[in-house]
Amino acid sequence: MSDLSPLQKTLLDWFEKNRRDLPWRKRYDPYEVWISEVILQQTQMDRGVAYIERFLERFPTMEALAEADEEEVLKLWEGLGYYARARNLRKAAQHMVAEHGGTFPENAEAARALPGVGRYTAGAVLSQAYNQEEPIVDANVERVLSRLFDVDSPIKSSQAQSFLWETARSLIPKGLARDFNQAIMEFGNLVCGKKPSCMFCPLTEECEAYYLGIVDHRPVPAERKPTVPVEVASGVLVHDGYIFIQKRPEDGVWPGLWEFPGGNVEKGETPAEAVVREFQEELEWDVAPAEKIAVIRHGYTTFKVTLTAFLLRFTGEYVGWPEPVLHDATEGVWVSFAELDKYTFPAGHRKLIDMMSRDMRYAWLV
Structure with missing residues (x-):
């Protein structure tokens, strides 16, 4: 040397x-x-x-x-x-x-x-x-x-x-x-x-x-890109003790991951109105919020997401666990809360699952 x-x-x-x-x-x-x-x-x-x-x-x-x-x-x-x-x-x-x-x-x-x-x-x-x-x-x-x-x-x-x-x-x-x-x-x-x-x-x-x-x-930092705020709403639909989740398409954000259905809150909407609309547009199901579970904030490179999550129930008459009409997702399944751990979720949805597992309000579901 x-x-x-x-x-x-x-x-x-x-x-x-x-x-x-x-x-x-x-x-x-x-x-x-x-x-x-x-x-x-x-x-x-x-x-x-x-x-x-x-x-x-x-x-x-x-x-x-x-x-x-x-x-x-x-x-x-x-x-x-x-x-x-x-x-x-x-x-x-x-x-x-x-x-x-x-x-x-x-x-x-x-x-x-x-x-x-x-x-x-x-x-x-x-x-x-x-x-x-x-x-x-x-x-x-x-x-x-x-x-x-x-x-x-x-x-x-x-x-x-x-x-x-x-x-x-x-x-x-x-x-x-x-x-x-x-x-x-x-x-x-x-x-x-x-x-x-x-x-x-x-x-x-x-x-x-x-x-x-x-x-x-030193180092001289790169010019920071502005962070874009995004407001979304998602729903945990519970029916006869089971929860509906869907798989995202292979293109777009979080390809191939599982999620609780939902989407962006549009101008003039409340998060509760948005989640009801999204379930109708994505799955052709009529639902209503039973309660708000949480507001979860999660940062990405260029986005700052505010996720409002709701516990949902069906408003119509459904026998068993109905099959959705999938307009955006590639697959949908009904699972128990314990089975959620087998699926891969985006960070915000995984935070929601972890939060519910620790919340005594949802002990009946967990």
């Missing part, structure tokens, strides 16, 4: 002393690294590790994931959001079993051709599993490099991203890609975080932002 720069040596020495015991670091198996990286792309480390362990326990091999039912994959993914990631994992596993002998390809071009695998994921797997000198730039690396080299452009701009990826590649020591890439990511998470610990940082002498006294101003 005598030919390393001070920056490279400091990061590698720091990582050797501070590396965390994480699931994929036991063997650096390409499949395990790939699963871990995809799960952690939009998930905090502490929370993501539990998902990684559960996912690998259920699908320990590429073949197991490729053969899995999509519903089961989505259910195991529930709570992580961005469900396209879960679908792409399964599709990519099927592709690798068919075309690459059930292993993650070692060629960067072939890796980036997989469903859901872009520049970051390809670099993460190739560098960690195969020790290839491929760069990775996540939010942690963005923070470290933008401070070390005083990147004064908005961090998501093409100018900044081009500099960051080129710099990340140039910094990788020959033969040490696995440790160096993990070192800079780990460092950005534990030391050079959103609230940097400059007092304990071994890189202050290398850091341009520290020298200039502008660490808190």
Whole structure:
């Protein structure tokens, strides 16, 4: 390691002393690294590790994931959001079993051709599993490099991203890609975080932002898009002790997930009026609110959703559990409250289920 720069040596020495015991670091198996990286792309480390362990326990091999039912994959993914990631994992596993002998390809071009695998994921797997000198730039690396080299452009701009990826590649020591890439990511998470610990940082002498006294101003944030408020109403229709749920179509928002029927509250409507209208339009059922269950607020990248949920009852005469006329959904079923746990719901609807399970008003249903 005598030919390393001070920056490279400091990061590698720091990582050797501070590396965390994480699931994929036991063997650096390409499949395990790939699963871990995809799960952690939009998930905090502490929370993501539990998902990684559960996912690998259920699908320990590429073949197991490729053969899995999509519903089961989505259910195991529930709570992580961005469900396209879960679908792409399964599709990519099927592709690798068919075309690459059930292993993650070692060629960067072939890796980036997989469903859901872009520049970051390809670099993460190739560098960690195969020790290839491929760069990775996540939010942690963005923070470290933008401070070390005083990147004064908005961090998501093409100018900044081009500099960051080129710099990340140039910094990788020959033969040490696995440790160096993990070192800079780990460092950005534990030391050079959103609230940097400059007092304990071994890189202050290398850091341009520290020298200039502008660490808190790097990285330069991207311009924030305005959050659009959306008001929706949903109904928990109970009939003879069972609840009706429906499956969303494969296109649009939350494709393939299950939900309590409902929709947007239109101008001039109350949420109660909206849910009655939606049940008539979507299912051709006449219902009425028995009571309001809760108002649930849930944020997404560009939307802030206010969900008003109602307990509903039929207003007409129905024998048994009637079949709906499905205009928007692809499937509808009557289930007990306990059976709801078998289905994958969007976050707001899962919050509603959890809320009802703890509310003594609904003990008769639970």
